Amino acid sequence: MTAGVASILRYRAPRSRSDATAWLGMILFLGSWTMLFAALFAAYGVLRLRSPQWPPPDVPRLPILLPGANTLAMVASSVALQRALRFARRGRLPAVLPAISAAFVLGWIFLAGQVALWFNLWRAGLRPDGGPFPSVFYGLTVFHGLHVLVGLFGLGWLVTRAAKASFGPTRHVGLRLWCGYWHFVGVIWVLLYFTLFVL
Amino acid sequence: MHTIESEDLQPIHPEPTSFWLKYVFSRDHKVIAKQFLWAGLLFLFVGGTLAMMIRWQWAFPGKPVPVLGSVLLRDQGGAIGPATYMTVFTMHGLIMIFFAITPILIGAFGNYCIPLMIGARDMAFPTLNLLSFWTFVISLVLVICSFFGQLGAAGAGWTTYPPLSTNIGTPGSGQTFMVAAIFVTGVSTIMGGINYVTTVIRHRAPGMTYMRMPLTVWGLWLTAVLNVLFVPVLGSAALLLFLDRVFGTQFFIAGAAAVRGGGDPILFQHLFWIFGHPEVYILILPAWGIVGDILSFFSRKPANWYRGSVYAMCVVTILSAVVYGHHMFMTGMNPLLGQGFMLLTLIISVPAEILFLNWLRTMWQGSIRLHPPMLFAIGMVFVFGLGGLTGLYLGATATDIYLHDTMFVVGHFHLTMAAASFMGSLAAIYFWFPKMFGRRMSEPLGKIHFWWSAVFITLVFTGQLISGYAGQNRRLYNPYEYTFLKHLLPLNRWTSYSAFILMAGQLVFVWNFIHSLVAGARAEMNPWQVGTLEWSIASPPPHHNYDVIPTVLRGPHELADPLVREKLGRDWIGQDEPLLEQTPGTSAPAAAAGRG
Numbered sequence: 073m074t075a076g077v078a079s080i081l082r083y084r085a086p087r088s089r090s091d092a093t094a095w096l097g098m099i100l101f102l103g104s105w106t107m108l109f110a111a112l113f114a115a116y117g118v119l120r121l122r123s124p125q126w127p128p129p130d131v132p133r134l135p136i137l138l139p140g141a142n143t144l145a146m147v148a149s150s151v152a153l154q155r156a157l158r159f160a161r162r163g164r165l166p167a168v169l170p171a172i173s174a175a176f177v178l179g180w181i182f183l184a185g186q187v188a189l190w191f192n193l194w195r196a197g198l199r200p201d202g203g204p205f206p207s208v209f210y211g212l213t214v215f216h217g218l219h220v221l222v223g224l225f226g227l228g229w230l231v232t233r234a235a236k237a238s239f240g241p242t243r244h245v246g247l248r249l250w251c252g253y254w255h256f257v258g259v260i261w262v263l264l265y266f267t268l269f270v271l
Numbered sequence: 272m273h274t275i276e277s278e279d280l281q282p283i284h285p286e287p288t289s290f291w292l293k294y295v296f297s298r299d300h301k302v303i304a305k306q307f308l309w310a311g312l313l314f315l316f317v318g319g320t321l322a323m324m325i326r327w328q329w330a331f332p333g334k335p336v337p338v339l340g341s342v343l344l345r346d347q348g349g350a351i352g353p354a355t356y357m358t359v360f361t362m363h364g365l366i367m368i369f370f371a372i373t374p375i376l377i378g379a380f381g382n383y384c385i386p387l388m389i390g391a392r393d394m395a396f397p398t399l400n401l402l403s404f405w406t407f408v409i410s411l412v413l414v415i416c417s418f419f420g421q422l423g424a425a426g427a428g429w430t431t432y433p434p435l436s437t438n439i440g441t442p443g444s445g446q447t448f449m450v451a452a453i454f455v456t457g458v459s460t461i462m463g464g465i466n467y468v469t470t471v472i473r474h475r476a477p478g479m480t481y482m483r484m485p486l487t488v489w490g491l492w493l494t495a496v497l498n499v500l501f502v503p504v505l506g507s508a509a510l511l512l513f514l515d516r517v518f519g520t521q522f523f524i525a526g527a528a529a530v531r532g533g534g535d536p537i538l539f540q541h542l543f544w545i546f547g548h549p550e551v552y553i554l555i556l557p558a559w560g561i562v563g564d565i566l567s568f569f570s571r572k573p574a575n576w577y578r579g580s581v582y583a584m585c586v587v588t589i590l591s592a593v594v595y596g597h598h599m600f601m602t603g604m605n606p607l608l609g610q611g612f613m614l615l616t617l618i619i620s621v622p623a624e625i626l627f628l629n630w631l632r633t634m635w636q637g638s639i640r641l642h643p644p645m646l647f648a649i650g651m652v653f654v655f656g657l658g659g660l661t662g663l664y665l666g667a668t669a670t671d672i673y674l675h676d677t678m679f680v681v682g683h684f685h686l687t688m689a690a691a692s693f694m695g696s697l698a699a700i701y702f703w704f705p706k707m708f709g710r711r712m713s714e715p716l717g718k719i720h721f722w723w724s725a726v727f728i729t730l731v732f733t734g735q736l737i738s739g740y741a742g743q744n745r746r747l748y749n750p751y752e753y754t755f756l757k758h759l760l761p762l763n764r765w766t767s768y769s770a771f772i773l774m775a776g777q778l779v780f781v782w783n784f785i786h787s788l789v790a791g792a793r794a795e796m797n798p799w800q801v802g803t804l805e806w807s808i809a810s811p812p813p814h815h816n817y818d819v820i821p822t823v824l825r826g827p828h829e830l831a832d833p834l835v836r837e838k839l840g841r842d843w844i845g846q847d848e849p850l851l852e853q854t855p856g857t858s859a860p861a862a863a864a865g866r867g
């Protein structure tokens with residue numbers, strides 16, 4: 073490939089003004105939701121700091137491997153969606169649908185893993201009314217799971233759009249917005265994983 | 272930004288023709304504004320009625336309530352029982368803050384004024400705007416459900432402190448519905464906030480620089496910023512409380528009901544006030560902005576030190592985020608931390624004074640025209656002054672320890688949040704009514720309404736200040752059970768009479784509003800003779816607001832300019848009106864230079 077073609081391939085079409093407006097709205101929404109999750113994490117921090125032992129000795133231990141695999145699925149899903157956006161921007165349109173579909177499937181794998189996690193821990197006797205530790209665990213992970221579910225509806229919509237080949241170098245604002253949301257949900261999960269399961 | 276680009280960004284959409292899309296599920300910011308206004312006024316009436324019931328209880332404790340008692344409280348013999356009393360003051364507070372002032376000042380006037388005053392055709396996200404209103408409607412339904420909840424409506428106070436607000440203190444679905452309503456209305460507010468912030472950043476007309484925006488838009492915009500940042504913190508508190516109530520989690524439960532150490536009730540207070548202190552500025556900033564504009568318009572003078580007012584509002588917005596601890600001086604907080612919060616709190620009085628002096632200097636030597644909007648704006652300055660000064664006593668730890676949780680606190684925050692926001696809302700309603708509905712409200716009735724309201728609203732809330740200073744705790748079911756408060760019965764009775772007269776006076780407004788809506792004189796394009804953009808188009812404006820997006824040449828308060836009087840023979844000039852020989856948009860800097 074000659075340098076000229078490569079530079080064309082790397083060319084990004086300038087964003088339209090309405091796309092930039094939509095992106096600003098998304099930034100504000102994510103900023104707002106950052107405050108929401110920051111408050112939830114702060115609540116978690118306060119409860120954890122004031123409890124004599126965390127986790128309490130008589131509750132089932134949280135696994136590390138299953139949510140670890142989940143974390144990988146979430147990160148992979150985010151990467152796949154970012155690749156899809158990149159393909160759309162650079163005009164590699166046939167690659168967009170597989171990438172979005174991969175992100176979609178990985179997202180469902182994550183959610184299935186979460187359901188398995190909740191199911192296992194419930195059976196092991198961890199109930200939401202068993203004190204602050206399970207409160208934090210179920211409260212934060214389920215609330216996050218609901219956000220993943222919303223994201224999966226968005227990704228499903230993106231899959232149908234991509235199947236109709238509606239994305240292109242200048243037409244990808246929906247993809248870009250959901251990409252931002254999906255990365256946000258992913259980052260929240262990574263923070264949750266490290267503070268709740270690893271630490 | 273050039274005119275062609277903004278036309279590109281905001282093409283004219285045809286007006287929907289079906290009834291449902293035009294009036295119910297409308298995406299038009301003007302229709303949504305009116306929907307918020309109607310909802311807000313309706314719930315203002317509900318909240319006001321609840322206030323009358325509280326005042327009745329304090330004037331005639333345990334006596335059957337006239338009229339309302341026989342309808343609403345039949346099972347209690349017409350009197351307000353202790354449990355019902357709890358729900359009455361709780362619902363009064365929550366409804367007034369989240370379902371009356373917020374929809375009127377922010378929902379209605381935010382929606383109405385922002386696009387029109389910055390020269391935009393609509394909000395940045397019209398569909399989000401539609402969703403914001405209908406999410407708000409869902410929260411209203413939840414509020415109504417709360418009234419019919421098992422064991423009565425919410426009863427843990429408007430601050431909803433646990434453990435009182437958990438299932439241990441307030442069982443029953445009424446409280447749960449209300450916690451859910453707060454979360455849902457928060458979502459609606461955030462949607463609106465995102466829309467307002469984006470619209471102001473992206474959809475200003477060419478030439479509408481930040482320093483040419485009307486103060487109203489500044490106030491509403493800063494409010495929207497605070498909403499976007501701090502309402503989600505309230506959302507988190509409501510969410511965790513909801514989980515505690517419905518799923519038995521233990522975020523806020525302590526004491527005997529706690530499992531494995533339990534949670535932390537004080538944590539809720541932190542989350543609540545991290546939101547709650549910005550919230551008081553959320554409710555007053557739009558009123559500040561509106562009053563700043565109206566005082567200038569009706570003094571026929573430019574607003575004094577416009578930039579100072581803008582900077583002061585920005586500084587207040589920032590400081591409002593770091594003073595929340597002054598609500599928690601009595602929670603066992605480290606005294607040093609308390610002093611830090613006290614210092615930051617008292618610093619807020621500096622920008623507040625700048626605003627206040629700017630308002631007074633705007634009126635100084637002006638040709639003041641005492642139309643109803645101006646009267647209400649002056650009234651707002653007066654009651655806000657009282658509220659601000661009494662705030663100093665509560666911001667300082669030494670006096671707060673004595674005054675904490677007394678009626679003094681109630682009087683203070685009613686003067687700022689209730690009286691000042693009420694006056695600001697009414698100034699806005701009287702001012703923009705001709706633009707919104709294309710008709711004039713009656714001036715004599717407006718003036719009667721003002722004097723009636725101003726006198727009695729001051730009496731009501733200063734009465735509360737005095738009884739609080741005498742030591743009466745807030746929220747007491749029957750204060751006169753305590754010997755040291757027995758002598759306050761006459762004072763409280765007179766305060767209650769003032770409140771009843773104040774409420775009765777609002778009938779003048781209701782009559783004026785509805786009668787003018789149907790049979791008021793037709794309003795011309797610019798009845799107040801002012802220059803902001805919304806007055807340069809028809810009343811009411813067409814669906815797309817501006818046939819051609821205006822090019823703004825000057826600030827919002829260009830009144831009494833000698834050059835304008837010489838050229839045009841009047842004391843005002845529109846923000847987009849060319850004065851010198853030029854075509855709009857080609858030599859705007861020359862016009863700006865022309866007026867120096």
